[in-house]
Amino acid sequence: MAANEHSDKLASVNYDLPTPEPESPRRPRKPYRFSTLCATVENPGMKDQYGSSSVPIYQTSTFKGVSGEYDYSRSGNPTRTYLEHHIAKISSAAHAFAVSSGMAALDVILRMLKPGDEVIAGDDLYGGTNRLLGYIKSHVGVTVHHVDTTNTESLHPYIHPGKTAMVLLESPTNPLLKIADLATISKDVKERAPNAIIVVDNTMMSPYLQRPLEHGADIAYDSATKYLSGHHDLMAGVVTCNRDDLAKQIAFTINSVGNALTPIDCFLLLRGIKTLALRMDRQQTTSGLVADYLHSLGFRVNYPGLPGHPGRDVHARIANGNGAVLSFETGSKTLSEKIVAGTRLWGISVSFGCVNSLISMPCVMSHASIDAATRAARGLPEDLIRLCVGIEDPQDLLDDLERALLAAGAIELDQAQNRYIRVAEPDGQDAITRAVQKLAVEKDAELGAREWFVSAPGKVILFGEHAVVHGVTAIAASVDLRCYGLATPRRDHRVSVHFHDIEHFSCEWDTASLPWNSVIPAVSGKEYQDLDQNLVDALLQGPLRQIPDAQRHARVASLAFLYLYMTLSKGDKRPAFDFSTRATLPVGAGLGSSASFSACAATAILLIHQRVSIPELPTPSNPATEVNRWAFISEKILHGNPSGVDNSVAVYGGALGYTRPGFIRKSGMEPILGFKSLKFLLTNSKVPRDTKKLVAGVGEKMTNEPELVNGILEAIQTITDEARRVLADPEITRETLLQALSALINENHGHLVTLGVSHPSLELIRSRTADPYGLSTKLTGAGGGGCAVTLLPDDFKPEDLQKLVDELIRENFEPYITSVGGSGMGILSSFSEHRNQSPASVATNIHPQTVGQVTPPQTPAPEGQVQLGVEKDTAEQRRLSFNTTSTEKFAEWASEIGEWLYV
Ligand SMILES: Nc1ncnc2c1ncn2[C@@H]1O[C@H](COP(=O)(O)OP(=O)(O)O)[C@@H](O)[C@H]1O
Ligand SMILES: C[C@@](O)(CCOP(=O)(O)O)CC(=O)O
Numbered sequence: 093m094a095a096n097e098h099s100d101k102l103a104s105v106n107y108d109l110p111t112p113e114p115e116s117p118r119r120p121r122k123p124y125r126f127s128t129l130c131a132t133v134e135n136p137g138m139k140d141q142y143g144s145s146s147v148p149i150y151q152t153s154t155f156k157g158v159s160g161e162y163d164y165s166r167s168g169n170p171t172r173t174y175l176e177h178h179i180a181k182i183s184s185a186a187h188a189f190a191v192s193s194g195m196a197a198l199d200v201i202l203r204m205l206k207p208g209d210e211v212i213a214g215d216d217l218y219g220g221t222n223r224l225l226g227y228i229k230s231h232v233g234v235t236v237h238h239v240d241t242t243n244t245e246s247l248h249p250y251i252h253p254g255k256t257a258m259v260l261l262e263s264p265t266n267p268l269l270k271i272a273d274l275a276t277i278s279k280d281v282k283e284r285a286p287n288a289i290i291v292v293d294n295t296m297m298s299p300y301l302q303r304p305l306e307h308g309a310d311i312a313y314d315s316a317t318k319y320l321s322g323h324h325d326l327m328a329g330v331v332t333c334n335r336d337d338l339a340k341q342i343a344f345t346i347n348s349v350g351n352a353l354t355p356i357d358c359f360l361l362l363r364g365i366k367t368l369a370l371r372m373d374r375q376q377t378t379s380g381l382v383a384d385y386l387h388s389l390g391f392r393v394n395y396p397g398l399p400g401h402p403g404r405d406v407h408a409r410i411a412n413g414n415g416a417v418l419s420f421e422t423g424s425k426t427l428s429e430k431i432v433a434g435t436r437l438w439g440i441s442v443s444f445g446c447v448n449s450l451i452s453m454p455c456v457m458s459h460a461s462i463d464a465a466t467r468a469a470r471g472l473p474e475d476l477i478r479l480c481v482g483i484e485d486p487q488d489l490l491d492d493l494e495r496a497l498l499a500a501g502a503i504e505l506d507q508a509q510n511r512y513i514r515v516a517e518p519d520g521q522d523a524i525t526r527a528v529q530k531l532a533v534e535k536d537a538e539l540g541a542r543e544w545f546v547s548a549p550g551k552v553i554l555f556g557e558h559a560v561v562h563g564v565t566a567i568a569a570s571v572d573l574r575c576y577g578l579a580t581p582r583r584d585h586r587v588s589v590h591f592h593d594i595e596h597f598s599c600e601w602d603t604a605s606l607p608w609n610s611v612i613p614a615v616s617g618k619e620y621q622d623l624d625q626n627l628v629d630a631l632l633q634g635p636l637r638q639i640p641d642a643q644r645h646a647r648v649a650s651l652a653f654l655y656l657y658m659t660l661s662k663g664d665k666r667p668a669f670d671f672s673t674r675a676t677l678p679v680g681a682g683l684g685s686s687a688s689f690s691a692c693a694a695t696a697i698l699l700i701h702q703r704v705s706i707p708e709l710p711t712p713s714n715p716a717t718e719v720n721r722w723a724f725i726s727e728k729i730l731h732g733n734p735s736g737v738d739n740s741v742a743v744y745g746g747a748l749g750y751t752r753p754g755f756i757r758k759s760g761m762e763p764i765l766g767f768k769s770l771k772f773l774l775t776n777s778k779v780p781r782d783t784k785k786l787v788a789g790v791g792e793k794m795t796n797e798p799e800l801v802n803g804i805l806e807a808i809q810t811i812t813d814e815a816r817r818v819l820a821d822p823e824i825t826r827e828t829l830l831q832a833l834s835a836l837i838n839e840n841h842g843h844l845v846t847l848g849v850s851h852p853s854l855e856l857i858r859s860r861t862a863d864p865y866g867l868s869t870k871l872t873g874a875g876g877g878g879c880a881v882t883l884l885p886d887d888f889k890p891e892d893l894q895k896l897v898d899e900l901i902r903e904n905f906e907p908y909i910t911s912v913g914g915s916g917m918g919i920l921s922s923f924s925e926h927r928n929q930s931p932a933s934v935a936t937n938i939h940p941q942t943v944g945q946v947t948p949p950q951t952p953a954p955e956g957q958v959q960l961g962v963e964k965d966t967a968e969q970r971r972l973s974f975n976t977t978s979t980e981k982f983a984e985w986a987s988e989i990g991e992w993l994y995v
Contacts, residue, residue: 126182126300127369133362135177138170147174149359166350175358178365179320183299184306185332187339189346190353190361194295194315195220197329200345201291201311202258204338207233209257212250214241214272216265216471221293223823225260238817241272242403243758244280249806256285261309262293263302264407266444267419267454267478268471269394271403274410278308289338295319295445300372302411305334311342318445319416321364322371326357371447371483375416378486382479385490386420389503390514393420416481417444419454421473427502428453428475434496437488444480449489452478471762543967544699545920545974547576547986548691548723550677551684551741552772552881552912553872554833555815555840558790558847559808560735563755567812568737569747569767569912571774573677575685576986577692578974579700580967582668589653590672592975593679597646599639601654603666607634611658616703620721623728627655645680649689652726656697660722667700672974676983678906681776682873686783687738690726691917694719699919716995719743719917732784733791744995745916749816757809766819768913770833771884773861773893775869776906777853779877786849786874793848804843811836811843830885834868837883841870849875857882857905865896915994920986 124132133147140148150170155162162168172190180188191197198221205211205228213225215238228234234257237250241261250256259281263272278290291311292304298319304312314320316328333339346352353361383395396407397414407414422428432440438451455474481489494512497503503512549570556566582588588600610630614620631654639647653671661667673692679685695715698704704715723739737750740761747767753759794801818824818832841858844850854871857880861867867888872881884893893909900907970989977985 129182130300130368130370131366133174133178133366135174138173138177147171147359147362149355151355165355166352167347169352169355169358171355171358171362172353175353175362178362179299179330180332182365182368183312183330183332184303185312186334186336187332187342189331189339189342190316190358191329191331191346192351192353192357193327194293194313194317194329195224196351197313197315197331198224198293200331200342200349200351201313202228203345203349204289204341205232205234205257208255210235210237210250210252210255211258211260212237212239212247212256213260214262214265215239216241216268216270217260217262218266218293219822221260221262222821226821226823238813240758241277242270244273244276245756246758247277247280248284249756251281251284251288253285253287256281256288259288259290260293261291261304262296263410264296264396264403264415264417266296266417267394267476269396269401269403269417269419271396271401271407273406274302274304274309275307282308296415296417297411297413298368298372298445299332300369301376301413301415305332307410310335310338316361317443319372320368320445321361322367322445322447323364324443324446324448326360326364328353328357328361372413372416374483375481376413378483378489379414379416379418379479379481381486381490382481382493383418385493386418389497389512391420391422394418417478418481419476419478422475422477422502425453425455425474427500428477429456430500431496431502432477434499435492436495437484437492438479438496444478446480447483449482449484450480452480454478543581543970544579544696545576545970545986545990546579546692546695546699546918547574547920547992548688548695548742548917549574549684549745549914550688551738552774552879553737554767554881555812555836556737556808557871557873557875558787558844558849559805560737560750560752561733561787561790562794562805563752563757564805564809565749565751565757565812565816566735566737567747567749567764567767567815568741569764570741570745570914570916571677571683571908571912572910572914572983573683573908574675574983575677575688575692575742576674576974576982577689577696578670578672578674578971579696580670580672580971582670585666585668587654587657587668588670589650590670590975591646591649592673593675593685594646594649595643597643597650599646599650600670601635603668605635606654606658606666607631608658611661613661613663614659616718620725623655623725624659627658628729631655631658648730652690652729653693653697655729656693656722656726659725660697660701660703662701662703665701669700671696672971674974674979674982676979678776678879680780680782680878681778682781682783682871682875682878683774684738684742684873686730687723687727687734687742690723690730690739691719691742693726694722695917695919698722716743716917730784731787733787741916743917745914747913749812764816764819765913768911770830770912771886771888772910772912773867773882773884773896774872774908774910775857775861775880775882775900776908777851777857777877777880778904778906779851779853781851781874781876781878783874786876790847790849801847804846808840808843811840826886830883834883837868837870837881844871844875851875851877853877853905854880856903857900860899860903861896865892867896918992918994920990920992 153165162170175190176188191200202224211234213236225236229236239246239250261272261274261277263274264270274292281288281290289311290309292309294302294304294312295315295318311331311333313329313331316330321328331342380397383393383398387393387398395414395418396404432451432453435451438449440452441450442452442457444450454476455472501515504515506513550573551568552571553566553568556564560566585603586600587603590598607630610627612624631651636647636651673689675685677683677685698719704718720739720743723743724736727734727739735752740750741748747764749762749764751757751759815833815836818829850871858869861869861882867882869880869882872879897907973985
C-alpha cells in the first residue's frame with residue numbers, strides 16, 4: 093500500500109486522535125496523520141521548562157520533596173511519561189506502559205491470571221511466549237488451550253464464560269506469517285465470555301500497520317526492541333489498553349515488580365519511534381519486491397501480500413500493510429544454508445525490525461532450541477529462510493539475494509528466456525511421482541503388463557482411538573511391520589487374489605463375469621467419500637456369493653479389492669492379474685492391518701490402471717494423495733466407519749496428529765516426529781476382535797449415553813492436545829516428557845475402559861507391565877482384544893525387557909519390539925517386465941542415481957547397477973519366494989530384492 097493511501101486510511105479511522113489547535117474558527121479540526129504523530133513528540137500536560145526540542149533524560153532514581161508528581165523512578169519518571177503518552181497516541185490507546193522487554197510486557201499481562209483460570213492461545217506462538225505460558229501453567233495452576241487461531245471456529249469449544257480468563261493472539265505469526273482474524277475472534281469471545289481479556293502480541297506489525305485495540309482487543313503489547321525502536325540498540329516492551337481497570341492492574345504490577353523501562357532506554361525508544369512510519373514504509377515496499385521476486389522464481393513464499401496467501405483477505409481487513417518479515421522454502425536444508433551463508437548485505441542474525449536487513453534459518457537459529465520433532469509438529473520446515481527487510485536500497489538487497497541464490501545453485505540462467513529460473517530441487521518433488529515416471533512404463537504398454545511389488549506399514553495409535561472416529565485428534569505412528577502386495581500379470585483374462593495370512597485364501601474371477609453394469613468409473617482426482625452401495629451389493633450377490641460366512645474376512649478383503657479394481661478401471665480396459673498379499677504384522681489385532689492392506693491394494697490397482705503419474709496421461713498430481721483416497725474407500729468396505737487415521741499412516745508413514753474432516757475441529761494431519769525416538773513394546777493378546785463391530789458399538793453408546801460419551805471425547809481431546817504440547821515443548825526434559833506421556837497413556841486407557849472396548853486379556857497385559865516394572869500400557873486400535881502398547885523409558889534395562897517379554901510369551905501373548913515412525917507406502921522399482929527394451933535403455937530410466945534421490949529410508953541398492961530386465965524364471969522365482977518365505981524372514985527378503993521407493 094502506498095504511504096499516502098495508508099495515511100488516508102488511517103485518517104479516516106474514527107477515533108479521537110490528538111489534533112492541532114484550529115488556526116481560525118473556520119478551519120475544521122483535522123487529526124494528524126500517523127507519520128506526523130510519530131514525529132511530533134509533545135505532551136500538552138508536560139511543558140519542558142527550557143523548551144527543549146528533545147525530551148530530556150531524567151537519569152534519576154529519586155525525586156526530592158513529598159508533594160511532587162514523581163518520587164521514585166520505579167513508580168514513575170518524566171522521560172517514561174513522555175514515552176508512554178507518545179505510545180498511547182500512536183496506538184489508539186488511552187493508556188500505555190513501557191517495560192524492560194517484550195517478555196516483561198507479557199509477564200505483566202499474565203500476572204492478571206489466577207489459579208483455575210483458562211487461557212486460549214495460538215498453537216504457533218513465539219517460543220518465549222510458550223515458555224512463559226508453560227511456567228504459568230505449572231506454577232499458577234492456569235489451564236492453557238493451544239488452538240489453531242487461523243481458524244476462528246477452533247476457539248469456540250474452549251470459550252467458557254466464567255472460566256476463560258484470557259485469549260492470547262499473534263497475527264501474523266513469526267516466521268510462518270499465519271493470520272488470525274483478530275476482529276472476528278474478539279467479537280466471538282466477547283459474545284461468549286464477556287469477561288475474558290483479549291490480548292494481542294502486535295510486534296510483527298507495530299502500531300503503524302495494525303492497532304488491535306481498534307478491533308476489539310483489550311490489551312495490545314509489542315516487543316519495542318523490534319520496529320518501534322528500529323535500530324537494535326535497546327530492549328523494551330510496551331503494553332497498551334483502553335480500559336481503566338486493566339490499566340490500574342498493569343500499573344500496579346509494574347510498580348510492584350519494578351520492570352519499568354529505564355530513562356535512557358525511554359529516550360532511545362522515543363527517538364526511534366519518530367521514524368517508525370518512514371522506516372516501515374520503506375521496509376514494507378522492499379519486502380513486497382523481495383516477496384514478488386522469490387515468488388516469481390518459483391519458491392514457496394510466506395508473505396500476506398502475495399496473492400496465494402491463505403490469510404490475505406483477513407489480513408487486509410485488519411491491518412494497513414503486510415509488514416517487513418517474510419519467509420520462503422527452498423526444498424533443501426543444505427541449499428538454504430548455502431544461500432544464507434552466501435549473502436553479504438543481509439546480516440545473519442536473530443530478531444527483526446531493525447533498519448538493517450537480516451537473514452536467518454529459524455530451524456538452526458532462532459528456533460534451534462526447539463527440537464526437530466517439535467519444529468516439524470509445528471509445520472516449521474527445516475529449509476525455511478526468514479528475511480527481515482531493512483531500509484537499504486532495494487536493488488542492492490535484491491542483487492545480494494540473487495548472487496547468493498546463484499552461488500548456492502538455487503537458480504540458474506535460462507538462456508532462452510534470458511532470465512534466472514529456479515533449479516528444480518529433487519527433494520521437493522514427490523518421490524513416488526518421480527519414481528513412477530522413471531519406471532519406463534510405456535504410454536501404450538498393455539495395461540497390467542508388468543509386475544508391481546508394493547508395501548505399506550501398520551500403525552500404533554498412542555492416543556485417541558475411537559474418539560478419532562468422532563472428530564477428536566488422534567496421535568498415531570507407522571510401525572516397522574508391514575503388509576506386502578504383489579500384483580502379477582496374467583494372460584488369461586482373469587483376476588485373482590491370494591491372501592496368505594487369511595488362511596491362504598485364494599479365489600479368481602473371469603474379468604468378463606464381473607458386474608460391470610453396476611460400476612460408475614471414477615474420475616481421476618475427484619474426492620469419493622461414499623461407497624457405491626449398488627456396486628457393493630452387486631459384488632456380494634455376484635462374484636463373492638460363493639464365499640461362505642466362515643471366510644468372511646477374506647470375503648470382505650476380496651470385496652475391497654474388486655471394488656477398487658472395477659471402479660478404477662478405465663473404459664473397457666480390464667487388465668488380468670493376480671494380487672497376492674503377505675503381512676509381517678498380525679492381522680486383525682489393532683495394528684492397522686486393514687489399512688496397510690488397503691494402501692497396498694490401492695497402490696497396486698492405481699498403478700495397474702495407470703492412474704498414477706505416468707507422463708502424458710491426465711493423472712492427478714500426487715499419487716500418494718490418490719492412493720490415500722482409495723485406501724480410505726477400501727477401509728470403508730472393511731470397517732464401515734473408519735476415521736482415516738490408519739490409512740493415512742499406512743500411506744504417509746511417520747507419526748501424525750490426525751483429525752477427521754466434518755467435525756468442529758480443524759481437520760488434517762500434522763507430523764509429529766518426536767515420536768520416532770520413543771520406544772514401544774506392542775503385545776498382541778491374540779484375542780480376536782472385529783474393528784467394525786467395536787467402532788459401531790461405540791457409536792451406539794454415543795446414541796444411548798450422549799453425555800457420558802461426549803464427556804469422554806472431550807477428555808481424550810485434552811489428552812491428545814496435552815500429548816502434542818509436551819512432544820512439542822522445547823523446554824521439557826526427556827524424563828518429564830516420558831513421565832507426562834506415561835500418565836496420559838494411563839488416563840487414555842481409563843477412558844477406553846469406560847467406552848467398553850477393553851478386554852480382560854488387555855488388563856492382564858497392563859498389570860504384568862505395571863507390576864513390577866512400573867510401565868504404562870494401554871490398548872491400541874479398536875480394542876476388545878488385539879494389541880496393547882507399552883511405553884518403554886530410555887533407561888529400561890535390556891535384561892528387564894527380556895524378562896518381561898519372556899513372561900508375556902509364557903502367558904501366551906505375542907510381544908513385538910518395533911521401531912515407529914518409519915516410511916509409508918513403498919513401491920519396489922528394481923525390476924521391469926519390459927523385456928523388449930535393451931538393458932541399457934532401461935538402466936537409464938531407473939539408474940540408481942535417480943532412485944537415490946527419493947525420500948529415505950531406502951534399502952541399500954546392490955553394488956553397481958540395479959538388476960533390471962529380469963529373466964522370466966527370476967520373476968517366477970520371486971513369486972515363489974513371495975509365497976514361501978517365512979514371515980520372520982519376509983521383511984529382510986523383500987528389502988534385499990531391490991530398490992524400494994518410499995513416500
Ligand atoms: N494381509 C491381508 N490380506 C488380506 N486382507 C487383509 C490383510 N490384512 C488385513 N486384511 C483385512 O482387514 C481385516 C482386519 O481388519 P481389522 O479388524 O480392522 O484389523 P486391524 O486392526 O489389523 O486393522 C481382515 O479381516 C481382512 O479382511
Ligand atoms: C478404533 C479406530 O480408531 C482405530 C482402529 O484401528 P484397528 O482397526 O483396530 O487397527 C477406528 C478408526 O480410527 O478408524
